[in-house]
Amino acid sequence: MTTINVGLADLPESADVLVIGLGITGAGVALDAASRGLSVVAVDAHDVAFGTSRWSSKLVHGGLRYLARGQVDVAHESAVERGILMQTTAPHLIRALPMLMPLTPEVTRVQGGLARVGLRLGDLLRLGARTGRETLPRPRRIGVTETLTLASVVRPDGLRGGLLSWDGQLEDDARLVLAVARTAVAHGAHVHTRVRVSEPTGTGAVLTDTRTGESRTVRARTVINAAGVWAGDLVEEIRLRPSRGTHLVLRKDTLPGVRCAIMAPVPGASNRFVFALPQPDETFYVGLTDEEVDEIPDVPEPPEEDIEFLLRVLNTTLRQDVRRDQVIGAYAGLRPLLDSGSTTADISRKHAVLVSRTGVVTVVGGKLTAYRRMAQDAVDRAVTEAGLTAGSCRTASLPLLGAGSPTELAALDAPARLVRRFGTEAPAVLANAVEVTGLPEAELLAPIAPGLHATLAELVFGVTHEGAATVEDLLDRRTRIGLVPADRELAVPAAEKVLGLVGG
């Protein structure tokens, strides 16, 4: 059974590879190493996707923003990885998202012209990455009528039409991390949450069960530090300059009749936008900021000035302002950027693989879209440094659990929500819930509370197969109900019920 474990129980005393952190990077490293035939132990101090990986914009993006900064290699890599994710490894979790930049009076004709050239270059990146038009349609300039049909909330006075382009959008970032981690388990990796690593060296580390306090030393032939913004706490040579990105959550009816993402240019900046991103659960996320920070808390708080900034920029494109009291939730995440002396907005989003004096291999920086490549580079380096015998990287052609073509997914006999979140595993998610709870299908598939979309069936799977052990695991990472505090309150009884029924 492809199950994520909680705590130290059943954790082997030695492995070829010890992976620290189960964000997208660590989960990717665990899968890469396990699928090359190496034995793997991968742990997180908290839970899968506890850190930055659940606070992203949930875009699998093609790197256009890097091209604008002259980082052609980063842009190409992003486009290639987007194509692999959308066409091979995780097509069930990603959809093509139409993105509209309205040409309002605030966008000068020169800026509009440059943006149009950028979209053409973005399409060349798509072509260079061999991503087909059936996956990502051609970007184009559209007229005023089509702009307002796609987004009737856009301010019509002085509107010159819009620029329409396409990028990948995840069902949810935490669900991608879970899919990668469980696929690693399917390839033999031991994946454990609530296990904190300390004193890592190139040959092992001390692992502590955060619930019981029990500690044990685990020996490994190589240790890979994928602890994101916390990487520097484990390896003193690593110096990071984290930057905070904040998103707001709005109800869908706050921006009625919007059928695409809206890009609002930040006044005075040539290549910065605030995005309103429609989500599958009938909300919008509005983001994002880029502010350097000194503190690294476990869960960053979005400050009021970030919220005001996002509303101010978004409202420049709207016929009616979104008010502060319409913001039903907000979240912030910290980018794990390497300190290179420049401002955080200018620091390259390219990842780095660094080997410490004691032999710990750290992989840091980058972005969610490029996790597979980051993992490949980290494992290649670790294999060389430790002199391991391992196969070559296979992950570019290795579908994650649940992956299926659009035709396969459409033919499944399962509710659409489960197919969107679990792909070809959706029928098994339901069958598992029936088997372990004995409840009728209708009860397992009903919304867990009025106005919410999550079902008991997926919460049950979270506990039996995805290592969820607490209400927070279920509401903040297996589902994202917790992003809206009012919804979270409604959902707590269902999460408690499931933990009572099937929790350890």
Ligand SMILES: Cc1cc2nc3c(=O)[nH]c(=O)nc-3n(C[C@H](O)[C@H](O)[C@H](O)COP(=O)(O)OP(=O)(O)OC[C@H]3O[C@@H](n4cnc5c(N)ncnc54)[C@H](O)[C@@H]3O)c2cc1C
């Ligand atoms: C606001 C924002 C928006 C973004 N949007 C996008 C986007 O749309 N698309 C995109 O491609 N990228 C995006 N990114 C970038 C992307 O989210 C990050 O690069 C990526 O998630 C980092 O993942 P990670 O696994 O390296 O770190 P994390 O997800 O932070 O994982 C590190 C893990 O290590 C664990 N850990 C730490 N210390 C220890 C220890 N001692 N022992 C055991 N475990 C430990 C933590 O609990 C954590 O779970 C965004 C970033 C931000 C901040």
